[in-house]
Amino acid sequence: xxxxxxxxxxxxxxxxxxxxxxxxxxxxxxxxxxxxxxxxxxxxxxxxxxxxxxxxxxxxxxxxxxxxxxxxxxxxxxxxxxxxxxxxxxxxxxxxxxxxxxxxxxxxxxxxxxxxxxxxxxxxxxxxxxxxxxxxxxxxxxxxxxxxxxxxxxxxxxxxxxxxxxxxxxxxxxxxxxxxxxxxxxxxxxxxxxxxxxxxxxxxxxxxxxxxxxxxxxxxxxxxxxxxxxxxxxxxxxxxxxxxxxxxxxxxxxxxxxxxxxxxxxxxxxxxxxxxxxxxxxxxxxxxxxxxxxxxxxxxxxxxxxxxxxxxxxxxxxxxxxxxxxxxxxxxxxxxxxxxxxxxxxxxxxxxxxxxxxxxxxxxxxxxxxxxxxxxxxxxxxxxxxxx
Numbered sequence: 054x055x056x057x058x059x060x061x062x063x064x065x066x067x068x069x070x071x072x073x074x075x076x077x078x079x080x081x082x083x084x085x086x087x088x089x090x091x092x093x094x095x096x097x098x099x100x101x102x103x104x105x106x107x108x109x110x111x112x113x114x115x116x117x118x119x120x121x122x123x124x125x126x127x128x129x130x131x132x133x134x135x136x137x138x139x140x141x142x143x144x145x146x147x148x149x150x151x152x153x154x155x156x157x158x159x160x161x162x163x164x165x166x167x168x169x170x171x172x173x174x175x176x177x178x179x180x181x182x183x184x185x186x187x188x189x190x191x192x193x194x195x196x197x198x199x200x201x202x203x204x205x206x207x208x209x210x211x212x213x214x215x216x217x218x219x220x221x222x223x224x225x226x227x228x229x230x231x232x233x234x235x236x237x238x239x240x241x242x243x244x245x246x247x248x249x250x251x252x253x254x255x256x257x258x259x260x261x262x263x264x265x266x267x268x269x270x271x272x273x274x275x276x277x278x279x280x281x282x283x284x285x286x287x288x289x290x291x292x293x294x295x296x297x298x299x300x301x302x303x304x305x306x307x308x309x310x311x312x313x314x315x316x317x318x319x320x321x322x323x324x325x326x327x328x329x330x331x332x333x334x335x336x337x338x339x340x341x342x343x344x345x346x347x348x349x350x351x352x353x354x355x356x357x358x359x360x361x362x363x364x365x366x367x368x369x370x371x372x373x374x375x376x377x378x379x380x381x382x383x384x385x386x387x388x389x390x391x392x393x394x395x396x397x398x399x400x401x402x403x404x405x406x407x408x409x410x411x412x413x414x415x416x417x418x419x420x421x422x423x424x425x426x427x428x429x430x431x432x433x434x435x436x437x438x439x440x441x
Contacts, residue, residue: 063223063224064223087114090107091110092106127219128218135171135211140208141182144182144204144206144214152190160186162182163203163205165207182204186204224253227257236260236340239390244390258292259280261295263396269394294435294436295435297317308418311406319357335363341367356411356412
C-alpha cells in the first residue's frame with residue numbers, strides 16, 4: 054500500500070493516434086512543475102498519470118499541478134494490490150481520513166473497473182465496499198444523490214482508492230498548439246488573454262510597448278511582474294520591450310488627432326508581426342474585447358488586422374468586463390493589473406477617437422509618415438528579457 058497522486062486528463066483523452074505525443078508533453082511539464090519536490094516516478098496506467106512522491110509534499114505538488122494545462126483533476130490516492138482485502142483496507146483508511154479532515158457524514162462509492170478480468174462488476178463491488186464502510190463507521194451513512202464525499206475505486210493493473218478531486222484548469226499542454234506573441238499592457242485584459250491562449254496549448258512570448266520617459270520605468274516593471282505571473286502557467290517567457298514614443302510623436306504631429314489611437318495600434322501590429330516572424334510565432338494575441346474602447350470596434354479591428362500576415366487571436370472578443378475581471382482574480386493578476394501606472398496608450402490620447410475608421414482614410418494619413426524608418430528606429434532599441 055503506497056500513497057501516490059493521480060492526474061486525470063481532459064481533452065487529451067479524446068485524442069486519437071496522436072494522444073501519446075500530447076501525454077508525453079504533459080508528463081514533461083508535470084516533471085518540470087514539481088522538480089523542486091522529491092518524486093521518484095511519473096508513469097501512466099490506463100488513462101491517467103500517476104506520481105510517486107514523498108507524501109509530505111503532496112499538498113504543494115497538487116497546488117503546483119493545478120496550473121499545468123491539460124489536467125482536469127488531481128487526487129491523492131492509495132495504490133494497493135488488486136485484491137478484495139487490500140481494497141477494503143484502503144477504503145477504510147481513506148474514509149477515516151475524510152471523516153477526520155472534512156467531517157463527512159454521508160458517502161457514495163463509485164467503482165471504475167477498467168480491468169474487466171477483475172471478478173466483481175462495478176455496481177456490485179461498490180455495494181460491497183459501501184457495506185464494509187457502514188459496518189466499520191457508526192456515524193456515516195450512504196447518500197446516493199448528494200453525498201458529502203465520493204469514495205472512488207479505480208481497478209486497473211493496480212487499484213487506486215481516493216476521495217478527493219482537486220480541480221485543474223483543463224485545456225491542452227502548453228506548446229502543443231504552436232507559439233503566439235502576446236501584446237501585454239499593464240491592464241486587466243491582456244494577461245487574461247495570454248492565460249486563455251496558453252490554456253489552449255499556445256506557448257507564449259510577450260511584446261510590450263512603452264513611451265519612456267512619458268511613461269515610467271516602474272510602469273514597465275509592473276508589466277514584467279505580470280509576465281512573471283503568466284510563467285506559472287506558461288513556463289519561461291521571452292519578453293520584448295519596445296519604446297514607441299518617437300512613433301507616437303510623429304503621428305501626433307502629422308496625422309489627424311482622432312486617428313492617433315488607431316494609427317498607433319497599426320504600428321504596434323506591424324512591429325508585433327515582425328517580432329513574431331523572428332520569434333517563430335504562429336499568431337499574434339491581444340486582449341481586445343469587442344466595443345470596449347474606441348479601437349476595438351469591428352471597423353477598428355478590420356483596420357488593424359489589415360497590415361499583419363498572421364492570425365490575430367482575440368480570446369476575449371465576446372467577454373464583458375465583469376467576466377474578464379473574474380478570470381483575472383482567479384489567476385491572481387487582477388491586483389497587479391489595477392496598480393495605477395500609465396501605459397503608452399495614454400500618451401497623446403485623443404479626446405474623440407475615431408470609432409469607425411476606414412482603411413483607405415487611415416492609409417492616406419499614414420502617407421505623411423516614414424513608416425519604415427520609424428519602425429527600424431524602434432526595433433534598433435528593442436530589449437529582450439527572459440522571464441522565469
